[in-house]
Amino acid sequence: MSQKKLIFGMIGVAIVGIAAILYSTIRLSAPTFIDPADQALVLQGRAIYTNNCAACHGEALQGQPNWRERMSNGRLPAPPHDKTGHTWHHPDAMLVDMIKNGLVPGKTAPLGYVSDMPAYRDILSDQNIVAVLAYIKSAWPPKVLEAQKEVTLQRQN
Structure with missing residues (x-):
């Protein structure tokens, strides 16, 4: 059970990281x-x-x-x-x-x-x-x- 939680936790961290990178890229390419x-x-x-x-x-x-x-x-x-x-x-x-x-x-x-x-x-x-x-x-x-x-x-x- 703890191995499953670890895998889901790692997937969650990866998703948040990818989202942050994409958001940062979009913000840099379109200045306000x-x-x-x-x-x-x-x-x-x-x-x-x-x-x-x-x-x-x-x-x-x-x-x-x-x-x-x-x-x-x-x-x-x-x-x-x-x-x-x-x-x-x-x-x-x-x-x-x-x-x-x-x-x-x-x-x-x-x-x-x-x-x-x-x-x-x-x-x-x-x-x-x-x-x-x-x-x-x-x-x-x-x-x-x-x-x-x-x-x-x-x-x-």
């Missing part, structure tokens, strides 16, 4: 709201952005010229990440997904959409992606940041 108030995070994000994003999205977050007009290959130029773009219209979890996995038709882009946006999952860690987003968001005016925070928090409920 990335707050640009952390200046150390913003500085880290600026360096990562400069090395990985600025070539397309611009040193000053300005995007490529005529970013709303399709190029000859049918794709859109890289959009700005400042207040003039649409980055702030998306919740943080979606922005993380876009950076990590690129634009995925039917998920983070319209069906059939083709983009030059690469996936950074093998280049940037989740923490690096969060830092980049903190840097981008640090350039937004308070009203834009507040609107994006509202979108982020609404999508979580």
